[in-house]
Amino acid sequence: MVGILYFSATGNSLYIAKKIQEKVGGELKYIPSYQGNCSEFDNVILVTPIHSYGLPKLVYDFLPKMDKNKELIIVQNYGGMVGGADFYAYSYCKKLGLNIKSMFVLKMPESFTTTFTVPKFYIKSTLKKAESAIENVIDNINNKKYSLPKQKKTKEKKYLINKSNWNKIAKSFCVSEDCVKCGKCVSVCPVHNISIENDKVVFGDKCIACLGCYHRCPQKAIRYKNHKKKDRYFNPNVDENELGKNIK
Ligand SMILES: Cc1cc2nc3c(=O)[nH]c(=O)nc-3n(C[C@H](O)[C@H](O)[C@H](O)COP(=O)(O)O)c2cc1C
Structure with missing residues (x-):
């Protein structure tokens, strides 16, 4: 069985993970509460947001615990700028000796919106455009059309500094x-x-x-920082109560 491991704070990664589960099968596991090392799965698809051109800290901390023999596909999603996040995550997996087979990157609505507002129409159009991009990723997974990222100019160092802060x-x-x-x-x-x-x-x-x-x-x-702005984001296409759950 496929293990679909996900981390999500505002629902985008959960939405993608659930779409993958619909078409690929498998079981969803929420990384923050998952205690295993994926040895119970045939292969693993990990769905994660991009944080500061890299992996969220808890995903970064989880990967070294993963069974190195399992085929791993990572689906990253971002709000505005990938930077070198895909290449960074790929190199990190290689360094850990993980069996990384493919990486995919998808654009979703931005969640790092503490100081600015994303207009509602833009959120709506981003969600709409994401549908075909997600389908495309799922087709590629099902047809084993794998691809790995090439090095970009963004330096890993900036991400590492941000992560520690x-x-x-x-x-x-x-x-x-x-x-x-x-x-x-x-x-x-x-x-x-x-x-x-x-x-x-x-x-x-x-x-x-x-x-x-x-x-x-x-x-x-x-x-x-006591900004009084009131807009908040949660992916409107998922049930918030499911976030954090393991779903069979
Ligand atoms: C701390 C933090 C850092 C982020 N850094 C980036 C980034 O470097 N580039 C980017 O395009 N989006 C960035 N984002 C936006 C998220 O990657 C994006 O909105 C993602 O879809 C959120 O997924 P989630 O709803 O599953 O948590 C960041 C979000 C947070 C909270």
């Missing part, structure tokens, strides 16, 4: 008076970095900057 972003979050202490941020955080102490939301120092809490707070009470 991600935990600092939480220091720029604050919670407005709209917070009703519902605890959703606590439960959606993939690295258990948020707690409620003395009736206050507290951010620890393990943040990976996925922005799940920021986008999914029902009150839009989590703010970045």
